[in-house]
Amino acid sequence: MNVQLNDARSERDDVAVDVLRDDLYRRFSGAGLKRQRTRRLFQGLGWTLFVQTLSGVRRALDLLVAVVLFRFLSPVIVLTFLVLKLKGVPTKRTPRVGRFCEVFEEFSFALPDSRLGRVLTRLKVHRLPVLLNIARGHMSFIGPRAVNPGELSPRERAARRRYDVRPGLIGLWWIRQRGNVNFDSEAEIDSEYVESRSIRGDIGLGFRALPAMFYGKSLVAAADSINILGIDVNNLTMTESIEDIMGRLDGPNQAQVCFVNADCANIAYRDAEYTRVLTRAPLTLADGIGMKLAGKLLATEIKQNVNGTDLFPRLCDALQGTNKGIFLLGGRPGVAEKVSGWIRETYPDVTLSGQHHGYFSPEEEENVVNQIRDSGAAMLLVAFGAPRQDTWINAHLQDTGVKVAMGVGGLFDFYSGQISRAPQWLREMGFEWLYRFYQEPRRMWRRYFIGNAVFLTRVLQERIKKPRPGTEAARAGV
Numbered sequence: 001m002n003v004q005l006n007d008a009r010s011e012r013d014d015v016a017v018d019v020l021r022d023d024l025y026r027r028f029s030g031a032g033l034k035r036q037r038t039r040r041l042f043q044g045l046g047w048t049l050f051v052q053t054l055s056g057v058r059r060a061l062d063l064l065v066a067v068v069l070f071r072f073l074s075p076v077i078v079l080t081f082l083v084l085k086l087k088g089v090p091t092k093r094t095p096r097v098g099r100f101c102e103v104f105e106e107f108s109f110a111l112p113d114s115r116l117g118r119v120l121t122r123l124k125v126h127r128l129p130v131l132l133n134i135a136r137g138h139m140s141f142i143g144p145r146a147v148n149p150g151e152l153s154p155r156e157r158a159a160r161r162r163y164d165v166r167p168g169l170i171g172l173w174w175i176r177q178r179g180n181v182n183f184d185s186e187a188e189i190d191s192e193y194v195e196s197r198s199i200r201g202d203i204g205l206g207f208r209a210l211p212a213m214f215y216g217k218s219l220v221a222a223a224d225s226i227n228i229l230g231i232d233v234n235n236l237t238m239t240e241s242i243e244d245i246m247g248r249l250d251g252p253n254q255a256q257v258c259f260v261n262a263d264c265a266n267i268a269y270r271d272a273e274y275t276r277v278l279t280r281a282p283l284t285l286a287d288g289i290g291m292k293l294a295g296k297l298l299a300t301e302i303k304q305n306v307n308g309t310d311l312f313p314r315l316c317d318a319l320q321g322t323n324k325g326i327f328l329l330g331g332r333p334g335v336a337e338k339v340s341g342w343i344r345e346t347y348p349d350v351t352l353s354g355q356h357h358g359y360f361s362p363e364e365e366e367n368v369v370n371q372i373r374d375s376g377a378a379m380l381l382v383a384f385g386a387p388r389q390d391t392w393i394n395a396h397l398q399d400t401g402v403k404v405a406m407g408v409g410g411l412f413d414f415y416s417g418q419i420s421r422a423p424q425w426l427r428e429m430g431f432e433w434l435y436r437f438y439q440e441p442r443r444m445w446r447r448y449f450i451g452n453a454v455f456l457t458r459v460l461q462e463r464i465k466k467p468r469p470g471t472e473a474a475r476a477g478v
Contacts (some may be wrong), residue, residue: 058199062141066134070386075130080109080120087112091129095358096138096146101154104138106130106146129168142202143168144190152187160281162190165197170209178212179428180292180305183238183314204425205368211429215289216296226300229265229458231278233286241285241311242318247455248282249324249378250401256281256393259308262290262455263447269458274387277394289430290452298466309406309421316347319379325353327372327402330383331412333357338416353377358384373401380405383412
């Protein structure tokens with residue numbers, strides 16, 4: 001029996017060797033290598049044909065839409081051109097860098113600096129001649145921003161991919177910038193667009209641009225501190241916020257970090273103690289599209305939507321290798337442990353000092369504080385929800401021994417997998433709140449549909465009372 005088994009195994013081994021030998025011969029013999037080269041050639045030609053066809057379809061759509069718009073808007077374009085011509089104002093030609101780094105001239109109207117000119121500029125009439133650039137193939141409706149020569153050099157690796165496509169009027173960077181979620185550099189976002197580019201995606205970008213037009217452009221050069229409904233907010237970008245927090249971890253004093261969204265502002269409006277906590281906090285950051293709209297209404301633009309959910313992974317990245325430990329406090333039993341698991345898997349060089357759920361009794365509170373202090377953590381994240389998390393930090397910060405304590409709301413639910421976050425495209429439109437309502441309509445309807453309306457009403461009332469720059473009241477300091 002054993003002899004028969006050995007013979008069978010030997011026969012199978014011989015067959016396997018023969019198959020392997022035949023396969024190697026087919027692949028690496030002269031004929032086999034020729035077949036591989038031919039196959040790669042046809043694959044390359046097929047991919048090139050596909051890309052050219054896709055590019056041709058996109059180009060045809062651009063041309064069709066440009067012609068239709070030009071025909072529809074021709075009375076405005078021709079009238080503006082003739083009026084400026086009679087005044088001796090030529091059509092403006094601005095050098096831009098296009099596809100494959102070829103320089104072209106972007107057409108626009110040089111409108112006068114008058115009341116009518118400013119109104120027409122606000123209506124984007126000065127941009128109408130760019131339809132000629134699109135019709136001539138210099139530009140597209142959707143694509144990276146058309147930059148000046150010398151700006152975003154193709155020698156920079158991050159910027160290289162953006163020149164593989166035509167520049168556009170609207171792009172992914174343009175939308176994220178207006179949604180205050182442009183946390184990465186323009187070159188990186190342009191590369192992301194090029195890598196995932198499709199006609200369906202471009203149509204989606206076109207629809208996402210509609211609310212973005214209303215939000216307006218974010219201003220990185222805006223004031224560093226603003227006041228909304230009596231709350232002083234540090235008006236920082238995401239990068240500036242991370243740098244500020246990391247600096248406080250090395251500083252001599254303990255610090256509390258607060259996030260303020262429309263719901264927090266509503267709570268603070270009727271809770272004097274919560275308002276005092278927010279006022280005393282060394283770092284208070286604007287969170288959510290509601291705060292951006294408030295800033296716009298009050299003529300004090302918010303730089304970026306610095307929410308805890310987007311800040312958290314960037315903070316973990318900054319903490320890697322620093323030996324500055326994090327303690328996680330909050331959520332249901334087991335949730336903080338899942339967040340710790342996410343950190344270990346995604347940022348293995350981050351020091352985890354400990355975790356504890358948020359369902360402890362007043363009698364257990366002292367033990368929890370002692371556990372945080374004994375852990376030696378440098379940073380404490382508290383997920384109790386507002387205003388409890390912020391008032392709790394204010395009361396116990398000194399006893400915990402941490403350098404920085406931050407209230408993070410529902411962050412643990414997202415990173416533990418308990419609740420899924422809104423898709424990126426919905427966040428870019430400023431509709432993440434709508435997704436949260438979809439997930440928990442019974443709990444969220446009052447906050448979003450009534451609370452947001454109340455918040456914006458209060459902001460409008462403040463705007464009416466606020467003296468405008470240049471008025472007698474403003475000059476008198478009233």
